[in-house]
Amino acid sequence: MFAYEGGKAFELAGLVGRIAQTDGDYDTAIRALKLRRCSSTTDPMPCIYGLGMVLIVQGAKRIMWGEEVFDYAAGQTLITTVDMPVVAYITRASRAEPFLGMLLELDARVIAQQAAQMAFAAPLQVSATRGMSQVPLDEGLCDALVRLLRLFDEPSLVSPLAPLIEQEIVIRLLSGGHGPSLRRLVAAGSPSQQIAKVVTWLKQHYMQDLAMDDLAASAHMSPSTFRQHFRAVVGMSPLQYIKNLRLLDARQLMLNESLDAGSAAIRVGYESASQFSREYRRFFGEPPNRDVKRLREATGARRG
Template structure:
C-alpha cells in the first residue's frame, strides 16, 4: 500500500506570508497571480470562480457548488475549468496562523496547445465531469509554484521567466490528478467543451431573456441532454446558473455603484422586483437592502481593525 505524505508547503507559506502582510487579496507583478491572507474565518461569500488554480498553504477553506461541498487545506489545490457561481469562505485562520493561499489564472488556449503536444498514459473518458476538483499537491507542481512566487523578488526577470514557469505548471497539471478535467475542457467537440462555450456565452448575455432551448441548440444537444451535461459540469441547472449570475451582478451594482435594489434588478434582467427580492434572499440569506448594509458595516469594521 502506498502512503501519500502530506506536502510540506512551509517555504511557500513563508514567501506568501512575507508578501501578503495585510488581510485581503494581493495582486502581483505577474498579472495572472494573486495572493491571499485572512487573519480570521470569514462569512460565506457567493462569488464566481473562473478558470484557474487555487492553492492553500496555511489554514482551510470551504467552497460550495450547488449541493456539493469542497473542503481543502494546506497542501491541497482546487481547479476550476469554467466560470462557476460558488459560495466560498475561510474556515481555519487566526492572527497567529493566518489563512494563506494563492490563485493562478489559467489560459484555455495555452492548455489546448500544450495538451495537443503531450502524450497521455490513459485515453480520455468521454463522460462529463464536474468543472471543479481538489487534489493533493505533488512535488513537481509544488516546485514550479514555489519558483513562480520566488520570481516576484526579481522584477526584471518576470517578463522572460514567468511565462515559461506558467507553461510548466500547465504541463504538470495536465499530467497530474487535475489532468482529466483540463483535457475535457479543451477536447474538441466533447460535451464539456460544448458546455464551456455555452457558459462563456451566458456570461456575456445573462441580462437578456434566454430561452433554454436556444442554449441547447448552441451546444448542439437536445434540451434534455443539454440540461444533463450542464448540471454534470456546473453542479446546477442552466436556469439556476443564470439566476446566480444575475443576482451576483446585482449585488456588485448595489455595493460598488450605490444602485438601489429596484434599479439593480432591472439592470440584470429581472422584470419583477418581488421575484428579485425573493431569489436574492434565498441566495444571500437576507433581502437586498439589509444584505448590502451588513456587508458595508462588515467592511468598515475590518478596515478599522487593520489601521
C-alpha cells in the same frame, strides 16, 4: 509520496506572507497570480470561481457548489474549468497562523496548446464531468510554484521567466490528477467543451431573455441532453445558473454603483422587483438593502 509539510510548507507560507503582509486580496506583478491573507474565519460568501487553480498554503476552506461540499486544507489544489457560482468561506485561520492562499488563473488556449503536444497514457473519456476537481499538491508542482514566487525577489526576471514557469505548471497539471478535467475542457467537440462555451456566452448575456432550446442548439445537443450535461459540469440547472449570475451581479451593482434594489433588479434582467427581493434573500440570506448595508459596514471596519 510527497508530504506537504516542513520545509516546503514553511517556504511557501513565507513567500506568500512576504507579499500579503496584512489581511486582504493581492494582485501581483504576475498578472495571472493573486494572493490572499485572512487572520480569522469568514462567513459563507457567494462568489464565482473562474478557470484557474487555487492552492491553500496555510489554513482551510469550504466550498459549496450545487449539492456538493469541498473541504480542503493546506497542501491541496482545486481546479475549476468553467465559471462557477459557489459559496465559499474560510474555516481555519488565526492571527498566529493566518489563512494564506494562491490563485493562478489559467488560459484555455495555453492548456489546449500544451495538451496537443503531450502523449497521455490513457485515452480521454469524453463524457461531461463536473467542472471542479481537488487533488493533493505533488512535489513537482510545489517546486514550480516556489520558483514562481521566488521571482519576486528578482523583479527584472519576472517578465521573461514567469510565462515559462506558468507553462510548466500547466504541463504538470495536465500530467497529474487534474489532467482529465483540463483535457475535457479543450477536447474539440466534447460535451465539457460545449458546455464551457455556453457558460462563457451566458456570462456576457445572462440579463437577456434566454430560451433553453436555443442554448441547447448552440451546444449541438437536444434540450434534455443539454440540461443533463450542464448539470454534470456546472452542478446546477441552466436556469439556476442564470439566476445566480443575475443575483451576484445585482449585488455588485448595489455595492459599487450605489443602485437601489429595484434599479439593480432591472439592470440584470428581472421584471419583478418583488421576485428579485425574494430570490435575493433566499440566495444571500438577507433582503438586498440590509445585505448591502452589512457588507459596507464590514468593509469599512476592515479598512479602519
